[in-house]
Amino acid sequence: MSADVLVVIERRGAAPVRAALEATGVARRLAGPSGAGRVTAVLLGTALEASAGTIAGLGVDRVITVSDPRFDTFQTALWAAAVAAIARELSSSVILLAGTNNGRQLAGRIAIRWDAAAVTGIADLSPGAAGEITVTRPVFSGRAFQEVRIGAPRVVLGLRPNAFPIPEASSPPAPIAEHAPLELGPLPSGGAVTGFESAQSGIGPDLSDATVIVSGGRGLKGPENFRLLEELALSLGAAIGASRAVTDSGWRPASFQIGQTGKSVSPQLYIAVGISGAIQHLVGMISSRTIVAINSDPSAPIFKVADYGIAGDLFQIVPALTAEIRRVRGS
Numbered sequence: 001m002s003a004d005v006l007v008v009i010e011r012r013g014a015a016p017v018r019a020a021l022e023a024t025g026v027a028r029r030l031a032g033p034s035g036a037g038r039v040t041a042v043l044l045g046t047a048l049e050a051s052a053g054t055i056a057g058l059g060v061d062r063v064i065t066v067s068d069p070r071f072d073t074f075q076t077a078l079w080a081a082a083v084a085a086i087a088r089e090l091s092s093s094v095i096l097l098a099g100t101n102n103g104r105q106l107a108g109r110i111a112i113r114w115d116a117a118a119v120t121g122i123a124d125l126s127p128g129a130a131g132e133i134t135v136t137r138p139v140f141s142g143r144a145f146q147e148v149r150i151g152a153p154r155v156v157l158g159l160r161p162n163a164f165p166i167p168e169a170s171s172p173p174a175p176i177a178e179h180a181p182l183e184l185g186p187l188p189s190g191g192a193v194t195g196f197e198s199a200q201s202g203i204g205p206d207l208s209d210a211t212v213i214v215s216g217g218r219g220l221k222g223p224e225n226f227r228l229l230e231e232l233a234l235s236l237g238a239a240i241g242a243s244r245a246v247t248d249s250g251w252r253p254a255s256f257q258i259g260q261t262g263k264s265v266s267p268q269l270y271i272a273v274g275i276s277g278a279i280q281h282l283v284g285m286i287s288s289r290t291i292v293a294i295n296s297d298p299s300a301p302i303f304k305v306a307d308y309g310i311a312g313d314l315f316q317i318v319p320a321l322t323a324e325i326r327r328v329r330g331s
């Protein structure tokens with residue numbers, strides 16, 4: 001049995017966030033080929049045309065826009081009420097949320113409003129023949145994967161970022177329709193996210209969106225040596241992350257921290273440089289597709305989770321690696 005999926009498209013500025021693009025591909029997988037289940041993408045806010053056009057070309061069946069300036073800031077209660085109302089109207093069976101902070105916040109609220117089950121942090125999923133959905137997600141700080149089989153008639157699913165590919169552009173594009181103004185009644189007041197500021201070093205993509213991350217630990221010995229990582233990151237088009245030892249020491253701002261009390265990332269490639277691999281760090285990066293560790297201590301725990309390990313001095317290895325990448329790439 002195929003699902004009717006409503007996928008919520010979050011934007012940053014004029015463009016959908018990468019995690020939302022990933023979600024459209026997952027929505028198609030859940031709904032089955034066009035003609036089986038239906039995928040509806042919904043965008044909320046103003047100046048939605050460009051984003052709606054992008055999403056319409058990614059294999060969805062239709063795009064609904066709700067042009068309303070109230071959605072230009074992110075207020076969880078307001079967004080949850082709007083998405084739940086649209087899902088009711090369309091008789092959707094699945095609401096799919098991108099792997100973002102806002103997506104994580106929305107899941108529970110929508111589930112309550114829509115009387116649905118909710119599962120977040122999903123790293124993989126597959127629809128079953130009887131309409132059930134089996135999802136896989138990391139648990140116990142990434143030490144194990146849990147498989148959850150969901151048979152509820154309505155379910156809210158939140159994805160992990162970078163765990164799914166962005167779908168290929170498809171043609172013809174899906175139709176785009178403007179929704180009538182939403183009457184949402186009285187809502188609880190609360191804070192609003194009014195904007196996002198990139199806290200990155202100015203090189204490479206944002207940490208949460210990056211497909212390659214070069215991350216540094218105390219093994220770098222001091223903030224000045226982060227230039228080695230910056231050069232490696234530049235050669236790879238990567239973002240830079242850090243362990244808590246680094247952010248606690250003030251070598252890099254807290255926004256760089258990856259782990260239990262920092263960011264969770266799932267890039268295609270994670271290069272851990274001079275990081276021991278404490279469990280609190282691993283929990284934030286364990287679901288990276290490929291992990292490379294560079295550490296002078298061959299017994300460092302990071303090697304237990306690494307796909308490729310280089311036991312040696314980072315001050316020799318990182319410059320050599322950067323030079324070789326530049327040579328191969330001709331840059």
Ligand SMILES: Cc1cc2nc3c(=O)[nH]c(=O)nc-3n(C[C@H](O)[C@H](O)[C@H](O)COP(=O)(O)OP(=O)(O)OC[C@H]3O[C@@H](n4cnc5c(N)ncnc54)[C@H](O)[C@@H]3O)c2cc1C
Nearest residue numbers: 217218219243244245259260261262274275276281296314
């Ligand atoms: C409640 C709580 C929450 C926490 N949350 C987080 C979190 O979110 N993120 C996080 O990262 N940590 C977190 N921590 C801290 C965590 O336990 C570790 O202390 C921290 O991750 C260690 O950082 P590190 O690996 O950079 O430093 P260390 O553990 O000091 O490791 C440095 C590594 O560098 C290697 N090294 C040294 N010199 C070289 C060299 N020349 N070449 C190559 N390798 C070298 C060493 O062999 C060593 O393995 C948390 C701790 C607690 C208690």
